[in-house]
Amino acid sequence: MQERIAEGQSLTAISRELRLDYSTVRRFDSATSIDELLFRAANRQSILDGDKSHLHQRRNEGCHDIPQLQLPRGCPDRPPLPPTDEGSGGFPAVSRPAPPPRRAVRWIGTNPERLSAGDAQELKEVRAVCPHLDAAAAHVRDxxxxxxxxxxxxxxxxxxxxxxxxxxxxxxxVTGLRRDQDAVVAGLSMG
Structure with missing residues (x-):
């Protein structure tokens, strides 16, 4: 990135070329050293800092559902998490990171027959671990x-x-569709 900046490329052009958010490119541009970037990342504060131990405990109890995290007991109807590796902070080892949301939305919105085998497999894995996403994907496909x-x-x-x-x-x-449901049904039925 520094080479591109030294060549005189604009931050916008660099963010497009590297597929990074503009603010990320700007942060790298303004940093004086890699140590400064690492220090900022390691010491960044979050509004969840005070609740992290509670959230970790709830996840280890088997709660995978964000709406359920605020319940006083573990998540009902959820299988327990698999055994974890030592030193992982109580979370199970993950084989690969979750895909970016835009990629998952693209997979869901694409005709299943046109998805590559790899994309179809990743979508299947994501849908298997997230019941809300699975339900939304089914509604989109329908x-x-x-x-x-x-x-x-x-x-x-x-x-x-x-x-x-x-x-x-x-x-x-759905509320918007219900406002003029007869017209929408008629429009969908026209051939």
Whole structure:
């Protein structure tokens, strides 16, 4: 990155080329040494600092659901975590990091037949560990099939299933669709 800056490339061009956020590139540009960057990263404060021990304990009790973390007891209906490696802070060893959210959204929004084998496998793994994402992905795929096949008659049942799953991020679009449901169904049914 420093070489690109020395060549006179703009920070915006560098962030695009390296696929880094602009603020990350700016932070690297303003740092005087690698030690300064490492010190900042290691000593960064978080609003969760006071709750970390509680959150670690809840996760080790088997709580994988963010909405459930505030319950006084462990997560109901969740299997216990697998045994952990020593020195891992109580968390299980992870074979690979979670994909960036934009990549997961792209996988979900892509026709499954057009996903590469690797992307399809990663999406399957992500959906297996996150029930909320799995439910959202199923709803997205169902809505895409309705749009593609022009099956507007299925919309009311789809909206009922979305609202029953308890995914608040999907409630707003369903509410909007319900405002003019007859027109939406008619539009989806036109061939």
């Amino acid at each position: 809505s895409a099939a309705m749009l593609h096949d022009r099956r507007g008659a299925l919309l009311p049942d789809w909206m009922t299933r979305v609202l029953a799953d308890g995914l608040p991020a999907l409630h707003s679009p």
